[in-house]
C-alpha cells in the first residue's frame with residue numbers, strides 16, 4: 001500500500017513512513033493511492049465480531065508490509081483494553097430512527113482515544129524495531145493533548161511535549177495533562193491562545209536542524225494513521241443497524257474534519273453510507289463552504305464546544321483532493337490562495353462532488369444549550385456540547401427511510417460548566433476519573449516564544 005500527498009510533490013511512502021511523518025514535505029496530507037474495497041459479504045461478516053476483531057479486518061488492507069498481522073492484532077488489543085465499555089463504541093437509541101454512537105469510553109473520555117491509543121501502540125512497535133528515539137510535540141485546545149499523553153506515557157524512546165493555552169482549557173482537561181507522573185510526559189502551559197500554540201509548533205517543525213536533532217514527530221489529526229483508526233466505528237455501528245443490506249446516514253460534530261473524513265473512507269470502502277452530515281457550532285466555515293462554495297475565514301468566536309472552534313479545517317484538504325478527482329494542481333492553488341488571501345472558491349464541479357456525500361448544518365450557542373436540555377428531558381441522556389451540536393443538526397436531516405447515527409464525541413463530564421448551565425445539573429465524573437482531583441499537578445509555564453520553547457525541550461528530554 002502506497003501513500004501519496006494531496007499536493008503531489010512529496011515522496012511516495014508506505015504506511016509506517018506516512019504515520020511517522022505526519023505532514024508531507026510539500027505541505028500536503030497523505031492518502032492511500034487506492035482505497036481498498038470490502039465486498040458485501042466481507043462487510044456482512046463483521047456482524048457479531050468484537051470491536052477488536054472488526055478493527056483488524058478493516059485496518060489490515062491499509063497496512064501493507066509495515067506491520068505483521070500478529071503485530072497489528074496485538075496493537076489493537078492493547079489499544080482498546082482500558083476502555084470503560086466492553087463494546088468500545090456502543091450505540092444507543094435517541095428516538096425511532098436516530099441513534100447515538102458513544103465514542104467517549106476511552107481513558108480520556110473523548111473519541112480522540114480511538115486513534116491515539118492505536119498509534120501509540122504502533123509507534124512503540126516501530127521504534128522498538130528501529131531503535132530510534134523521538135520527540136513528540138503537539139498543540140491542543142484540550143482533548144488531543146490528554147489523549148496523546150495517555151497513549152505515549154511511559155513509552156521508552158519517546159518524549160511527549162504538549163502545548164496548551166494557559167488558562168483556556170477546562171479543569172478536567174488540564175488535570176488530565178498535568179497529573180500523569182511519567183518522566184517522559186511534559187505538559188507546557190503557553191502564555192497565549194490555541195493559535196499561538198499551533199504557530200509555535202509550526203516553528204519547531206520548520207527548524208530543520210532542531211527537527212532532526214530531537215527526532216520531532218507529529219500526532220495531530222492530519223496524521224493518516226489517526227484517520228484510519230476512526231474508520232472502524234463507522235463500520236461497526238452501520239453493520240449493527242443492517243449494513244450492507246441497509247443504508248445509513250451519519251452526523252458528525254466537526255472541527256478539523258478528521259473524524260468525518262474517516263466516514264468518507266468507510267464509504268469508499270463499500271459501506272453503504274448515503275449522507276455524511278457536517279455539524280458545526282457558530283464557527284461555521286465548513287457549513288458556509290458547503291452551502292455557498294466560498295471557504296472564507298472570519299475569526300474564531302469561543303464557544304461552549306471548544307474542540308470545534310476552528311478556522312482552518314486541515315483535513316478538509318483531503319476531501320477537496322478527492323472532489324477535484326485526485327488532481328493535486330487545484331489543491332495546491334486553493335491552499336496557496338487560503339494562505340495569501342484568507343479564503344478560496346471551490347469550483348462548481350468539485351462543489352457538486354462534495355455535495356453528493358456531504359450535507360451540513362450549524363448550531364448556535366442557544367440551540368446547543370437547548371439541545372442538551374431537551375435530550376435529557378426526552379431520553380435521560382446527558383450529552384456534551386459537541387454531541388449536542390450534532391444532535392441538533394441531525395434532527396434537521398432525519399429521514400424515516402434511513403437510520404441516522406450521530407457521533408457523541410466526548411463525555412459530558414469533560415465540560416461540566418457548560419452542561420450545568422444548560423440543564424441545571426452537574427454531570428458525574430466516571431469513578432476512575434475522580435482521582436484526578438486528588439493527584440498533584442506538574443505545570444510548566446512557557447513563554448510564547450520559539451527559542452524559549454526549543455531550549456526547554458532540549459533541557460527536559462531524556463538524552
Ligand SMILES: *Cc1c(COP(=O)(O)O)cnc(C)c1O
Nearest residue numbers: 143255256257258259307409410
Ligand atoms: C476533536 C473534537 C471534535 C472535532 O473532530 P475533528 O476530527 O477535528 O473534526 C469534536 N468533538 C470533540 C469532543 C473533539 O474533541
